[in-house]
Amino acid sequence: MGNAASIVFSGIVPHPPIMVPEVGHESIVDVQSSIAAMGELTRRLIASGAETVVLISPHAPLDPTAFVAYDEPHLYGDFANFRAPETTIKAALDKELLSAIAQAAEEQQCEVLRLGSYELDHGTSVPLYFLQHNGWNGRVVALGYSFLTNQDHLRFGACIRSAAAKVGRPVAFLASGDLSHRLKPDAPAGYNPGAHLFDEEVVAALSANAPERIVNIDQNLRRMAGECGYRSLLVAFGATQELPLSCEILNYEAPFGVGYLVAQITNQARAPRSASNDQQSETAEDASKSEGAELPALARKAVETFAQTGSQIKSPANPSALLAARAACFVSIKTRDGDLRGCIGTIEPTRDTLAEELIANAVSAATRDPRFKPVKADELPQLRYSVDVLSAPEPTAFEELDPNVYGVIVEDESGEQRGLLLPKLEGVETASRQVEIAARKAGIPRGTPLKLSRFRVQRFGERASTPSPIPGGDHR
Numbered sequence: 001m002g003n004a005a006s007i008v009f010s011g012i013v014p015h016p017p018i019m020v021p022e023v024g025h026e027s028i029v030d031v032q033s034s035i036a037a038m039g040e041l042t043r044r045l046i047a048s049g050a051e052t053v054v055l056i057s058p059h060a061p062l063d064p065t066a067f068v069a070y071d072e073p074h075l076y077g078d079f080a081n082f083r084a085p086e087t088t089i090k091a092a093l094d095k096e097l098l099s100a101i102a103q104a105a106e107e108q109q110c111e112v113l114r115l116g117s118y119e120l121d122h123g124t125s126v127p128l129y130f131l132q133h134n135g136w137n138g139r140v141v142a143l144g145y146s147f148l149t150n151q152d153h154l155r156f157g158a159c160i161r162s163a164a165a166k167v168g169r170p171v172a173f174l175a176s177g178d179l180s181h182r183l184k185p186d187a188p189a190g191y192n193p194g195a196h197l198f199d200e201e202v203v204a205a206l207s208a209n210a211p212e213r214i215v216n217i218d219q220n221l222r223r224m225a226g227e228c229g230y231r232s233l234l235v236a237f238g239a240t241q242e243l244p245l246s247c248e249i250l251n252y253e254a255p256f257g258v259g260y261l262v263a264q265i266t267n268q269a270r271a272p273r274s275a276s277n278d279q280q281s282e283t284a285e286d287a288s289k290s291e292g293a294e295l296p297a298l299a300r301k302a303v304e305t306f307a308q309t310g311s312q313i314k315s316p317a318n319p320s321a322l323l324a325a326r327a328a329c330f331v332s333i334k335t336r337d338g339d340l341r342g343c344i345g346t347i348e349p350t351r352d353t354l355a356e357e358l359i360a361n362a363v364s365a366a367t368r369d370p371r372f373k374p375v376k377a378d379e380l381p382q383l384r385y386s387v388d389v390l391s392a393p394e395p396t397a398f399e400e401l402d403p404n405v406y407g408v409i410v411e412d413e414s415g416e417q418r419g420l421l422l423p424k425l426e427g428v429e430t431a432s433r434q435v436e437i438a439a440r441k442a443g444i445p446r447g448t449p450l451k452l453s454r455f456r457v458q459r460f461g462e463r464a465s466t467p468s469p470i471p472g473g474d475h476r
Helices: 021-047 095-107 122-133 150-167 196-207 219-225 230-239 284-292 294-309 354-367 377-382 431-442
Strands: 007-013 052-057 067-070 074-079 084-092 112-115 139-144 171-176 248-253 260-267 328-335 340-345 383-390 407-411 418-421 451-455 457-461
Touching: 007 021, 007 150, 007 230, 021 084, 021 122, 021 248, 021 260, 021 383, 052 095, 052 122, 052 230, 067 095, 074 122, 084 122, 084 139, 095 112, 095 139, 095 150, 150 171, 150 230, 171 230, 196 219, 196 248, 196 260, 294 328, 294 354, 294 377, 294 383, 294 457, 328 354, 340 354, 340 383, 354 383, 377 383, 407 431, 418 431
Parallel strands: 007 171, 052 139, 052 171, 067 112
Antiparallel strands: 007 260, 067 139, 074 084, 248 260, 328 340, 328 383, 383 457, 407 418, 407 451
């Protein structure tokens, strides 16, 4: 019954609780690329046929000389520590596989300490949340690493591989993708100007299909980075050491000073990448665009329903993670020729979900933009829609503005006059021009002292299958 390829998929996943919509709320806009990449990774995992997922977390209870394993028949976790106690994770334990791992480890003089009556840590709960929300439902083995040597972690990974072969079921293995914690001055572990080198080497090694470079990485560089996922990566590499590698970076970002990596290490159900099949492989960016198509589609439905019936549609019954988040947005309406027909938005969220915010702003863009007459029903076939989702604004200095990256909010000192300008607008190439236009929109006289904030934008236009796809609206 054994099968040397019983580990059919292995990947690397981040675990910041802020990725979970019920925890992060509007801040999930800043990690939307990671969320989209988790959707793509889950699709690949499901396609591999994996029946059990083995996860190893840096945040499980630590034992200096033993690896740990959650040993409740029904594993449970929640996000009560992150002010979302109603958001829970439940999964059945694969007891047979856990026993096989413990036995294989014992034969290699490694101990597996079983944990009873422990709730799952967030390093396990966050990946499981996204696996389950993206359609995977199976049994789980949840592990934690130790303070043993790097070689011991590689050896433990090999024990997991042999145990999976013994039980003879397809198994997926997921390791932590939280990398350096010192990438920005306000990062959790403080700032180190060289910390980015660790993340860059990890990404470069996987991009080159050469995880042995990570095994042999300079340990001083690793310590300088203040990382938390390295030992779990070693276990993953030990588990996949005799399997054909197909490493691929699905996403890397570091919006809060911590590097978040989503990557594939091996995939037995997926042919190795080559120049000839690259175009057939959907990237995380493609997945993000696919999931984002629902935003302009919802704007279209809201406007067409209101123009035809005078009524406002309700929010979707089962919204995606992005639409369920709380975030501000702008809705732009253009003609097929690209002429602006209406644009209204909010700087900060005013409703409980992005879906509600989007619907209200879409109707307002069609009916309340003072520059245009309300949209009529006979115009609807000629209109195209785009949605800009705004991250939470952060106070900034003029020197930190970049109109190609950030939008800007300008206020007078009293906060009574406020203007906004989105990034990447044609003809706005300098921060001075960006601030000037935003201040003029707010009616703030020249020379008035200004308070500045910046924000990022994720832009969703109608897909190319719709004639004349629309870029972001002109919010000047």
